[in-house]
Amino acid sequence: MASSFTRMMSGRNTAMLLASLGAGTMATCYLMTDSNILSAEERRKLYPPSADFPDLRRHNNCMAHALTPAIYGKLRDQVTPNNWTLDQCIQTGVDNPGHPFIKTVGMVAGDEESYKVFADLFDPVIKDRHNGYDPKTMKHPTDLDASKITNGMFDEKYVLSSRVRTGRSIRGLSLPPCCSRSERREVERVTVQALAGLKGDLAGRYYSLGDMTEKEQQQLIDDHFLFDKPVSPLLTCAFMARDWPDARGLWHNNEKTFLIWVNEEDHTRVISMEKGGNMKRVFERFCRGLQQVEKLIQERGWEFMWNEHLGYILTCPSNLGTGLRAGVHVRLPKLSKDPRFGKILDNMRLQKRGTGGVDSATTGDTFDISNNDRLGKSEVELVQLLVDGVNYLIDCEKRLERGQDIKVPSPIAQFRK
Amino acid sequence: MKKLNDQMAKLTIKRLSPEEEFPDLSQHNNHMAKVLTQDMFTKLRDRATPNGFTIDGVIQTGVDNPGHPFIMTVGCVAGDEETYEVFKELLDPIIEDRHGGYKPTDKHKTDLNPDNLKGGDDLDPNYVLSSRVRTGRSIRGFCLPPHCSRGERRGVEKMSVEALDSLSGDLKGKYYALKNMTDAEQQQLIDDHFLFDKPVSPLLLASGMARDWPDGRGIWHNDTKTFLVWVNEEDHLRVISMQKGGNMKEVFNRFCTGLTKIETLFKDKGTSFMWNEHLGYVLTCPSNLGTGLRAGVHVKIPNMSKHAKFEEVLKRLRLQKRGTGGVDTAAVGGTFDISNADRLGFSEVELVQMVVDGVKLLVEMEKKLEKGQSIDDIMPAQK
Numbered sequence: 050m051a052s053s054f055t056r057m058m059s060g061r062n063t064a065m066l067l068a069s070l071g072a073g074t075m076a077t078c079y080l081m082t083d084s085n086i087l088s089a090e091e092r093r094k095l096y097p098p099s100a101d102f103p104d105l106r107r108h109n110n111c112m113a114h115a116l117t118p119a120i121y122g123k124l125r126d127q128v129t130p131n132n133w134t135l136d137q138c139i140q141t142g143v144d145n146p147g148h149p150f151i152k153t154v155g156m157v158a159g160d161e162e163s164y165k166v167f168a169d170l171f172d173p174v175i176k177d178r179h180n181g182y183d184p185k186t187m188k189h190p191t192d193l194d195a196s197k198i199t200n201g202m203f204d205e206k207y208v209l210s211s212r213v214r215t216g217r218s219i220r221g222l223s224l225p226p227c228c229s230r231s232e233r234r235e236v237e238r239v240t241v242q243a244l245a246g247l248k249g250d251l252a253g254r255y256y257s258l259g260d261m262t263e264k265e266q267q268q269l270i271d272d273h274f275l276f277d278k279p280v281s282p283l284l285t286c287a288f289m290a291r292d293w294p295d296a297r298g299l300w301h302n303n304e305k306t307f308l309i310w311v312n313e314e315d316h317t318r319v320i321s322m323e324k325g326g327n328m329k330r331v332f333e334r335f336c337r338g339l340q341q342v343e344k345l346i347q348e349r350g351w352e353f354m355w356n357e358h359l360g361y362i363l364t365c366p367s368n369l370g371t372g373l374r375a376g377v378h379v380r381l382p383k384l385s386k387d388p389r390f391g392k393i394l395d396n397m398r399l400q401k402r403g404t405g406g407v408d409s410a411t412t413g414d415t416f417d418i419s420n421n422d423r424l425g426k427s428e429v430e431l432v433q434l435l436v437d438g439v440n441y442l443i444d445c446e447k448r449l450e451r452g453q454d455i456k457v458p459s460p461i462a463q464f465r466k
Numbered sequence: 467m468k469k470l471n472d473q474m475a476k477l478t479i480k481r482l483s484p485e486e487e488f489p490d491l492s493q494h495n496n497h498m499a500k501v502l503t504q505d506m507f508t509k510l511r512d513r514a515t516p517n518g519f520t521i522d523g524v525i526q527t528g529v530d531n532p533g534h535p536f537i538m539t540v541g542c543v544a545g546d547e548e549t550y551e552v553f554k555e556l557l558d559p560i561i562e563d564r565h566g567g568y569k570p571t572d573k574h575k576t577d578l579n580p581d582n583l584k585g586g587d588d589l590d591p592n593y594v595l596s597s598r599v600r601t602g603r604s605i606r607g608f609c610l611p612p613h614c615s616r617g618e619r620r621g622v623e624k625m626s627v628e629a630l631d632s633l634s635g636d637l638k639g640k641y642y643a644l645k646n647m648t649d650a651e652q653q654q655l656i657d658d659h660f661l662f663d664k665p666v667s668p669l670l671l672a673s674g675m676a677r678d679w680p681d682g683r684g685i686w687h688n689d690t691k692t693f694l695v696w697v698n699e700e701d702h703l704r705v706i707s708m709q710k711g712g713n714m715k716e717v718f719n720r721f722c723t724g725l726t727k728i729e730t731l732f733k734d735k736g737t738s739f740m741w742n743e744h745l746g747y748v749l750t751c752p753s754n755l756g757t758g759l760r761a762g763v764h765v766k767i768p769n770m771s772k773h774a775k776f777e778e779v780l781k782r783l784r785l786q787k788r789g790t791g792g793v794d795t796a797a798v799g800g801t802f803d804i805s806n807a808d809r810l811g812f813s814e815v816e817l818v819q820m821v822v823d824g825v826k827l828l829v830e831m832e833k834k835l836e837k838g839q840s841i842d843d844i845m846p847a848q849k
Contacts, residue, residue, distance in 0.1 A: 100617030104645065104681050136615070143678050229522070231486030259490065285671065292529050295490050 098122040103139070109147035110155030111366075112139050115173040129166045131223045133159030138167055141287035154178055154367050157287045159227030161220065161354045161362050175359075175366050179424040180463045182370075189360035189370050192427035193340060195333040201436050203326030207443045208377045209415065212322035213335045213432065215372040216315035216363045218354040219346070224364045225289040225314060230296070236316045237296040243345035244300050244309060251338055253302035255311075258294035272305060276313055289314060289364070306331075307338050315363050315372075328377065328439075332432050360424060370424025375435045378404055381442060382414035383449035389457050393445065396460040397438040398422055418442065422463075434461070484508035489525070495533030497560045497752075498525050498541030506555055515552045519545030519613050523674075524553055530672035540564060540753050543673045545613030547606065547740045547748050561745075561752055565810040574746035574756050577813035580715070580722040586822040589712025593829045594763045595801065598708035599721045599818065601758040602701035602749045604740040605732065610750045611675040611700060619682035622702050629731035630686045630695060637724055639688035641697075644680035660685055662699050675700060675750070692717075693724050701749050701758075712763065714825075718818050746810060756810025761821045764790055767828055768800025769835035775845070779831070782848045783824035784808055804828065820849060 102121050105113040116139065124135045142155025156174060158164055164171050164184075172184050182189075203211070218224060219239055222232045241255045256265055269275035278293045279285055300309040310318040319342070321335035343353060354362035360370035384390055394401060402417040418439060420431045445455040488507050491499040502525065510521040528541025540560065544550055550557055558570045589597070604610060605625060608618045627641045642651055655661035664679045665671060686695040696704040705728070707721035732738060740748035746756035770776055771787075780787060788803040789796040804825055806817045824846075831841045 096615065096617040100620065101615050103616060103678065107645075140677060143681075144676070229482070229487055230489060231482035234486060235482070286677075290530070291526060291672075292489060295529075 093126075098125045101125060101136070103143045105143070107146045108142070108155070109149065110142050110145070110153045111174045111177045112142035112155030112170070113147070115170060115177065120169050124167055124169060127166050129160050129162040131160045131162070131227055133163055133223070133227045135167055135170070137226065137288070138163060138170070141283055144286040145282055153283060154365055156366065157226050157289075157364050158224055158362070158366070160223045161218070163224075164359060164362065164366075171366060175369065175424070178367055179370070180422065182425045184358045187425065188357050189424055190427040190430075191355070191360060191371070192429040193336040194429060195329065195336040197429045198329050198332055198432055198436060200440055201327070201329030201332065201432075203328060203377065203379075203436075203439060204443050205326045207381070207446060208326035208379045208439065210322065210324050210378045211326060211328040211331045212320065212377070213328075213332055213373065213375040214318060214320040215335075215339070215374075215428075216318050216361070216368055217339070217342075217372075218316045218362050218364075220352050220354045222316070224316070225312065226287045226364060230292050233292070233296040233312050237298065237311050239346060239349070239351055240309070240311050240317055241298075241300065242349065243342050246345045247302070247338070247341060250304060250334070251302050251307055251341065253300055253307070255298055255300040257296075257298040259297070269299065274299060274301060274305070274308060276310055279314070284314060287364075307334055309342075314365070315368070326377070328375070328432070328436055332375065336428070368423055371426070371428045371431060372423060373428050373431050374419045374423075375432045376402075376417050376419030377435075377439055378415055379418055379439060379442065380413075380415050381446050384442060384446045384455075385414055385416060387445075387449065387455070389455070392457050393442070393455075394418070394438075396458050397441065398434055398461050398463070399438045399442075484511050487511065489529045491529070493532045494528070494541075496528050496531070496539045496541030497563055498528035498556070499532075500563065501556060501559045510553055510556060513552050515546050515548040517546045517548070517609050517613060519549055519552075519609075521553060521556070523613060524549060524556065527669055527673040531668050534669075539669060540751055542752065543612045543675075543750050544610055544748070544752070546609045547604070549610075550745060550748065550752075557752060561755065561810070564753055565756070566808065568811045570744070572811065573743050574810055575813045576741075576746060576757070577815040578722045578726060579815065580719040582815040583715060583718055583818055583822070585826075586715035586718065586818070587713050589714060589763065589822070589825055590829050591711045593767070593832060594712035594765050594825065596708065596710050596764045597712060597714045597717045597761075598706065598763070599714075599717055599759065599761040600704060600706040601721075601725070601760070601814075602747070602754055603703045603705060603725075603728075603758075604748055604750070605702050606738050606740045608702065610702070611698065612673045612750060616678050616681060619678070619698050623682045623684065623697050625732070625735065625737070626695070626697050626703055627684075627686065629728055629735070632731055633688070633724070633727060636690060636720075637688050637693055637727065639686055639693070641684055641686040643684040645683075655685060658687075658691055660687060660691070660694055662696055665700070670700060673750075693720055695728075700751070701754070714761070714763070714818065714822050718761070722814075754809055756808075757812070757814045757817060758809060759814050759817050760805045760809075761818045762788075762803050762805030763821070763825050764801055765804055765825060765828065766799075766801050767804075767832045770828055770832045770841075771800055771802060773831075773835065773841070775841070779828070779846065780804075782846045783827065784820055784849045785824045 098121050099118060102118055105116065128134055137159055138156045141157055145153065147153055154174065175184055176182060219236055222228060222236050244255065247253065256269065266275065279290050284290060297312045299311065301307065306321060306323045308320040319339060321331050321338065323331055361372050363369060363372050398421045399418055400421045404415055404417055420435045422431060441458065448455050484507060485504065488504050514520050523545050524542045527543055531539065533539060542560065562568055605622055608614060608622050630641060633639065642655065652661065665676045670676060683698045687693065692707060692709050694706040705725055707717045707724065709717055729739060747758050749755060749758050784807050785804050786807040790798050790801055790803055806821050808817060827846060830844065834841050
């Protein structure tokens, strides 16, 4: 796409400059057809930022609410070290005006540096999405000590399965919207090499999407592990599906309780899951697995993208901080029909989804209940919130079964409400 | 100067080897995949057009779409006029393969003089339900849909609408911007079969053509709804002349008159259409180079279409069949969309002549088959 950097590069003078820098063939091209090439200055005059400002009048996403002509004017001609621009960050939000009921984020990062170079837009979006969290002044706590979790064993009469997921990005390589084929392949190599070092209950194997046999594919589908080429326009408009299925794959341990997606929406998505209600064990495996993988990549000189303000850096600003979604599939036939259900969830900082994940409908009375928040609270805090919340929901369900009344709990403190 | 230095230097930091960057095309069946080699890629990877379009931009759609089961797709697009020059090592062989052996040294002739068309006003309306001619035009100085910025796309729209608004007589009409359309207008355009939708084909989406939809997109048509222009869909402009019945001559007349008038209006504004004597009119997809012209009819040939020699006849006449919904649709009730297969290396008049003559023959064959007669004696020679 026409990045402002490459626009700046047009012009005969620039071609000379490039040649003198030793940029060889690149300079030659610029010299080849100069009949209607504008100089960088002429181009900027012809297309000032106002000419390119997107029409966001019908839009309902965080980016559209935060972007002003002033911010756009300031940032349009900036580039990250990977030549990523603001236009590329916001393309998905421009192309997807938004759901009337769900406010999407509307922008993505192309690399770690995006969050800094385009901070004037990312910061208000982060604030909007994460309950007033201010990246400039606040610090995000990281805590992967699963032993701190209490009451993490649910009543299995209600909770059918437990799951925790997050994402991790490999520092030094561009993120899925921006990465070249070689960078994506490098992410795959680094990750698969590290995972091969896992032992014991974490030992497993990798299935590359491109090389899978029909039998393997069917097995992964039956296990509900296989991820498909993204069809959501939120993802495809953010350039994340390029070159599919090159360097995409999944890894899982032999017991199928620890699973890693490679190069889907993030460099890696890490998932711990099992049938039943033992969330404590799920989270314990999650933390242990993450820490071991981190150690294994560090042995080879790599590390995860992380900083003290934004926590773990992922493609979508909605997943910053912990990137953590801890959830259960839970049966709540009576409670789900109670008009106070939504308020109870809200106050406990929980969200419900269908059992097919985000944007799916529920089947019967079984719901996917998970934490709303990602940034500003640690992993342990969020999982404990989920645990306490689900225990409360089950308690409500049991009360309704006995014909007793239930109470809507007070809202949990946030940065703003 | 220092800023440029720094940025150039930063740009090279993350460049891994060309072998690492080369796409996996082992499952692919499109023109780009047939032609692109590691050596070619290595050479082209270091280039960019003056607008910053790179080889990855050219081939992304072909990498993301391994192939259509029945149609050999092109698998690459141009981001600007210069693409065809800067990446000629890749595009010339693709053009040669796609356009029947057209060589890099060949010259394309343009002929938009409708008086040169013989006949075409007497196709039997009992069989030929409608006639249509379309082409595309790109405005010089603006990047093409895969690569243009919002400002450029809006510039194309503004300039085009200004030109179209000055058309008069039977060409006088009105512009409907996609984003400002009222419900009533939208419904009318749908009923007229004029409204184009946001592209859903992965061939188009993967090349970046649907960005910012519906900003800068719209439809213009004349009052009689026989001359229609799409703005900023797959090309800057798609120009269509159409009407019910079999009077292809009238359709082509209007087509040429309209196009010539529009071109004059653009020249008055100090710009022109992208054109050169080797590639003719330059459009986004290499398959539409030359004339960019598809002249076709909807024709009822239920018997002919079931005949064993149908495909052979089409091949010899240099025609292709499509369903009545256009490309990638199925035929309904024996009614087919029959049009010219070629775009480059033949003039507009030559292509429309082929359609006129070819469809006349197909109708003749249909009539014979209706009567139970054989068509062997009127089988055409290969054009």
